[in-house]
Amino acid sequence: MVSPWRSPSPRSNSTSGTGPGLSPFPLDLLVVGHTNLDVLLTLPHLPEPDTTVPVLGREVRLGGTAANIARWSRKLGVRSALASFVGPDFPVRYRRLLRQEGVDLAGFRSLPGRRTPTCWILEDGHGGQTTVIDQGAMGRLDSRNLPRGVLRRSAWVHLTTGDPGYQLAVAEVARSGGRPVAFDPAQEIRYRWKPSDLRRMLPLTEILFGNEGEIQRLSEIGGFGDPRELLSVVPLVVMTRGPRGVSAFSRAGNVDLPALPVGSLGHVTGAGDAFRGGFYAGWFRGWPLQACLKGGLSAAAATLRAGRDRGDPLPALPFRGNPFSRAPKEGRRALTTNGKYIHG
Secondary structure (H helix, E strand, C coil), X not given: CCCCCCCCCCCCCCCCCCCCCCCCCCEEEEEECCCEEEEEEECCCCCCCCCCCCCCEEEEEEECHHHHHHHHHHHCCCCEEEEEEECCCCCHHHHHHXXXXXXXXXXXXXXXXXXXXXXXXXXXXXXCEEEEEECHHHCCCCCCCCCHHHHHCEEEEEECCCCHHHHHHHHHHHHHCCCCXXXXXXXXXXXXXXXXXXXXXXXXXXXXXXXXXXXHHHHHHHCCXXXXXXXXXXXXXXXXCHHHCEEEEECCEEEEECCCCCCCCCCCCCHHHHHHHHHHXXXXXXXXXXXXXXXXXXXXXXXXXXXXXXXCCCXXXXXXXXXXXXCCCCCCCCCEECCEECCC
């Protein structure tokens, strides 16, 4: 496999913040997908069909898979950019928050006449969750309207929820420019991705992310019997398992790690996105795969411990046991040898 890294290019005046570089590009990570308004509703239990349940708590928060991943990775030292479509109704305070956190917004666009994507997230306070989404500006997208400028400045591209045709176009442009691609369709694998789309996307993918249900559904759609069979197409599969931790399948071997203790499980929204941010914080530091997974679990645990009362700012990781308290070192260069990921 050809190394995804190219020789260093000149640094540009990025809005992604300052700090030591983790790759030879102005930006380490471009995250493409949803930025949402999340309406979090806490219920005594999730409703059955044709029933009504009272709302015990309500909160509106900045969310979306791409926004969460970009924010967490930036918080943990990765120079991150966010490419999303929102409507003119996107709150100014949230755009200001993203800038203050150091996320590069060169690929963040407002579409006239479209609504900002909004999720209504129903949680039972015990880890159960149901989501309803208005796709708004992230519905059907024009694949000619790609974030080419910020893509050229980014070392790595993470594709999460979004129009499959658009995400495929981004992936093809990224790979043609030598940029590796991570594929992370999340819950949209259940209703937006067709077998023909997957047949195009998986060969372009360096890392596949998903939880157990999502990886199982992807395997069914793609005709794979087991996550390990995906390794015939994708070099690395990272599968989160909720309270049971995480499993990673690679051509160099598998790694299983338990979840970190968080106390009672209540508000779970955003924990998976935090995991990805923590994973990338280790990945771009050149850590072994197991350490990257531990970094992801640390960030996810911080989100779970904070609960729903944390508001829009991301929770802090405790200094004791914080794997990111060490300063970043020079980033990862050649990631593979003969298609096998280097663990050390």
